[in-house]
Amino acid sequence: MSTYIIANWKMNPATLAEAKRLAVGVKKALGKEKRATVVVCPPFPYLATVAPELKSSTVALGVQDISAEPKGAYTGQVSASMLTSWKTRYAIVGHSERRALGETNEHVAAKARTSLDSNVSPIVCVGETERTEDGTYYTFVAEEVRALLALLKRKDLKNVIIAYEPVWAIGKSAEEAMSPDALFEMQLFIRKLVTEKFGRPAAAELAILYGGAVKHDNAAEFMRAGGVQGLLVGSASLDTKEFAAIVAAAVAPQGKPEKALGKK
Ligand code: PGA
Numbered sequence: 001m002s003t004y005i006i007a008n009w010k011m012n013p014a015t016l017a018e019a020k021r022l023a024v025g026v027k028k029a030l031g032k033e034k035r036a037t038v039v040v041c042p043p044f045p046y047l048a049t050v051a052p053e054l055k056s057s058t059v060a061l062g063v064q065d066i067s068a069e070p071k072g073a074y075t076g077q078v079s080a081s082m083l084t085s086w087k088t089r090y091a092i093v094g095h096s097e098r099r100a101l102g103e104t105n106e107h108v109a110a111k112a113r114t115s116l117d118s119n120v121s122p123i124v125c126v127g128e129t130e131r132t133e134d135g136t137y138y139t140f141v142a143e144e145v146r147a148l149l150a151l152l153k154r155k156d157l158k159n160v161i162i163a164y165e166p167v168w169a170i171g172k173s174a175e176e177a178m179s180p181d182a183l184f185e186m187q188l189f190i191r192k193l194v195t196e197k198f199g200r201p202a203a204a205e206l207a208i209l210y211g212g213a214v215k216h217d218n219a220a221e222f223m224r225a226g227g228v229q230g231l232l233v234g235s236a237s238l239d240t241k242e243f244a245a246i247v248a249a250a251v252a253p254q255g256k257p258e259k260a261l262g263k264k
Contacts, residue, residue: 003036004230007237019046023053025240031057035251051086062090068110080118095125096167105147113151127165145193158205163232169212177213180225216245
């Protein structure tokens with residue numbers, strides 16, 4: 001299975017010229033990267049400019065949201081099939097910043113379904129808003145994952161990516177990120193939920209990523225000790241050097257992250 005490093009630019013950068021510069025920077029730094037599938041998700045209005053910049057590179061293009069409806073009278077929404085014009089193969093759905101606007105688990109699952117039906121791989125975000133001693137965050141995440149699984153078929157699993165993003169870690173410093181040990185437990189839990197429904201071999205085909213305060217100095221540890229197949233990067237993806245260092249750290253051979261970061 002590939003390692004996925006996804007850049008979520010969110011509502012950044014402020015201008016088209018900056019978006020173009022960022023795309024050119026990513027292409028220069030990572031355009032030949034084959035050890036990981038690097039996906040850049042800019043805001044919709046920048047797609048037409050970013051797409052040609054990434055065309056002759058290994059960097060793939062994604063979006064930050066998609067409509068749950070395939071077509072029709074839905075003001076302000078973008079359908080999955082529209083994305084094929086830009087060869088967009090990935091769509092983040094259910095990011096916590098969208099769930100905060102009222103998207104339910106069922107709505108997010110419907111977006112993932114529509115996305116799959118248009119041959120776009122959904123990157124489905126799940127994650128608790130807070131961690132309390134009583135462990136209710138497991139129930140919270142289980143409900144999000146089960147709503148998704150309810151709309152999936154076994155053959156979908158190789159095209160679905162689940163990004164576990166504890167909401168309390170998003171936008172924080174590296175020190176405030178989740179511990180790799182806690183991440184290891186959660187990714188096991190998510191994979192167990194998938195195994196319960198589809199069996200072990202099918203569950204093994206699903207990629208689980210981590211997101212929330214990922215930086216170049218914690219990326220390797222999330223990959224090695226956290227047991228995930230990739231990372232979803234927010235703010236750090238707006239700095240090309242930092243983002244390239246995250247990719248290098250994530251794909252570094254086990255036990256040698258320093259070398260990938262260019263340190264002695
Ligand atoms: P962050 O955001 O890397 O800035 O914490 C991650 C995300 O929201 O996907």
